[in-house]
Amino acid sequence: MRKLLIPLPPGFNFIATVESHGWYRLAPLSWDRNTQTLVTTEVFEQAAVGLTIRCSGESLAITAASDAKLPSRELRDRMRRMFQLDVGLEDFHRRCAKSARYRRVLAAGYGRLLCGSTLFEDIVKIIATTNVTWSQTVRMVSLLAEKCGRKTDSGHHAFPAPEDISRRSAGWLQTHCRLGYRAAFIHQLARGIVSGEIDLPGMADPGQTTEELFRSYRQLPGIGPYGAAHLLAMDGRHDFIAVDTEFRRFVRDRYFASDENIGDIELVSRYQKWGRWKYLAYWSELWESSRVADSSGVAKDQ
DNA sequence: TTCCAGGGGTAGA
């Protein structure tokens, strides 16, 4: 099997999902908007394999760059996570349809956030977004893949597995991947997973309530309220808003005349009416505003 | 030189 087709849910929009947030700019992903092709590298049975992902009609078409045999079940599971294919958005879309501002979001098929192919990858990437500029995040993730990830014959690196990271020291990661103080968190996370102390599959049990999952994620090294809310969003749970400098700036500018005195509680309350879709409502506004900026020639930095 | 970015951990109140 060199090529796999995965049926897509109704209303799925490939470009809107890939460009849903900055993840498509992080290794091992590479996105060509002109050809609408997402390229990545995944590891199957210890071997790195280059993958090309396109949208073909009502399906996602994944093609292996080599003649490597791909385990269809595993590949399917990873793609379902990456594109949030199991997240039901009907309720969110019904709410969007009631608002003139959100009808454009609905029409564009926005609502699924691009994720890593594993929970581990997303946790590490979220840690790499904290308290740094976006360009530094891109560099850290790129170095992590380059220095620790497994490599294809053509020289492309996959995102490292916990085992690949835990065999390095925290000091080595800090020096070679420029992770700063985050190196200790990422190393502790990887080592905990390898030793069995941290059980990510158990943690991702869909039977948990969102509050339970939020508390579980907060136990992870380097994951606080922001990171836990971000991880929940990657599970398709948008009850909590990940408050960061970007959120504060955007909401203050849009709703509070850029008033620096408005606190987080008031900023978050702006989305209270969205119930379990609070964070996605914010993401949608941010995404929609970036489309407007694009069409008016304003450059985006991410 | 100083500030700050898609924050988190910790000690002390």
Add this chain to the structure above:
DNA sequence: TCTACCCATGGA
């Protein structure tokens, strides 16, 4: 529970 401080890094 809340606040203050520290944590590496690199671009502006």
